[in-house]
Amino acid sequence: MKKTQIITTVYEYDSVEELSKEDQLLVNQAKDAAHRSYAPYSKFNVGAALLLENGEIVQGNNQENSAYPSGLCAERVAVFYANAKYPDVPVKAIAITSRTNGNFLDTPVPPCGSCRQVLLETEDRYNQPIKVILCGENKIRIVDNIKQLLPLFFDKEMLNE
Numbered sequence: 679m680k681k682t683q684i685i686t687t688v689y690e691y692d693s694v695e696e697l698s699k700e701d702q703l704l705v706n707q708a709k710d711a712a713h714r715s716y717a718p719y720s721k722f723n724v725g726a727a728l729l730l731e732n733g734e735i736v737q738g739n740n741q742e743n744s745a746y747p748s749g750l751c752a753e754r755v756a757v758f759y760a761n762a763k764y765p766d767v768p769v770k771a772i773a774i775t776s777r778t779n780g781n782f783l784d785t786p787v788p789p790c791g792s793c794r795q796v797l798l799e800t801e802d803r804y805n806q807p808i809k810v811i812l813c814g815e816n817k818i819r820i821v822d823n824i825k826q827l828l829p830l831f832f833d834k835e836m837l838n839e
Contacts, residue, residue, distance in 0.1 A: 684829045684830070686821065686826045686827070686829060687821065687822065687826060688819050688820070688821055688826070689819070689820040689821070690817060690818065690819055690820075691817070691818040691819075691820070692816065692817065692818075693818075694706075694813065694818060696818075697811075697818065700729065700771075701771070701773070701811055701820075703735070704727050704729050704735065704771060704772075704773040704811060705727075705773045705775065705811060705813045705818075707725075707727035707735050707737055707773065708725040708726055708727040708737070708773040708774060708775045708811075708813065709725055709775050709777075709782065709813075710725065710727075710737065711725030711726060711727060711737035711738060711739040711752065711756075712724060712725025712739060712752070712775055712776065712777050712782070713725070713777075714739055715739035715740045715741070715752065716739070716740070716741045716742055717740055717742050718742060719742050719744065719746075720742060721778055721779065722740070722776065722777075722778050723739065723740065723776065723777045723778065724739060724740040724751065724752040724753075724774065724775070724776045724787070725737065725738075725739050725752055725774070725775050725776075725777075726738045726739070726752040726753045726755070726756040726772055726773065726774050727756065727772070727773045728756045728757065728760050728769050728771070728772050729769070729770045729771040729772075730760060730764055730767045730768070730769055730770065731767050731768045731769075731770055731806075732764065732767050734760075734764065734767070736756050736759055736760040736763070736764075737756060738752045738753065738754070738755030738756025738757070738759060739752045739755060740752045740755070741755060751789070751790060751792065751793050752774065753772065753774060753789045753793035753796070753797065754792070754793055754796050756772070757769070757772075757796055757797065757800055758796075761800070761803075768804035768806045769800055769801075769804070769806075769808050770806075770808065770809065771808060771809040771810070771811060772797065772808055772809070772810055772811065773811040773813055774786070774787070774788075774789060774810070774811070774812055774813065775812075775813040775814070776814075781815075782814065782815045783814050783815065784814050784815045784816040784817065785814040785816070785817050786812030786813055786814040786817060786818060786819050787812065787814075788812055788819075788827060789810075789827070791828075794824060794827055794828040795828070795831075795832070797810070797824040798824045798825065798828055798831050798833065799833070800824075801823060801824050801825070802833055802834065807822060807823035807824075807825075808823060808824055809821070809822060809823070810823070810824060810826070810827060
C-alpha cells in the first residue's frame with residue numbers, strides 16, 4: 679500500500695474589501711446576478727460572475743424548474759453563456775455567492791460536483807487555470823484553480839486510456 683496526500687490551498691479573507699479591485703468587482707457582479715436568480719422552490723439564490731481574458735464579465739444565476747432536474751446552476755449558466763458568446767476567450771476567474779431568505783449567506787458555498795466538472799473542462803479547454811472566488815458575507819475563500827476543488831478529477835485524458 680502507498681499513501682498519497684492531496685493538499686488544497688485555500689486563501690481566506692474576512693471582508694470583500696481585502697480583495698483586489700478586480701475581484702471586488704467580480705464579487706459585486708455575482709451578488710447582482712444572485713438577486714435575479716429564479717429560485718421559487720428552494721428560495722436559494724446563487725449568482726456567478728466570470729471574468730474573461732478579454733475583460734468582459736459574464737453573469738449567471740440559478741434557474742429552477744418545477745421538474746427539478748430541468749433547472750441549472752448559476753456557474754453552468756455563466757460558463758455555457760460565455761462559451762457560446764465568446765468561444766475563443768478563456769475564463770480567468772469566477773466569483774460565486776448565495777443568498778436565502780433575502781440575505782447573503784455568512785459562509786461561502788462551493789460549486790456542486792457537476793459545476794466543478796464543467797469548470798474543469800473549461801480550464802482544460804483553454805489550458806488556463808480559473809481562479810475561484812467563493813464569497814460569503816463574513817468569509818471569502820479563494821483557490822487558484824478548479825483542480826484545487828476537484829483534485830481527483832476526470833478529464834479527456836482518461837477517455838484515451
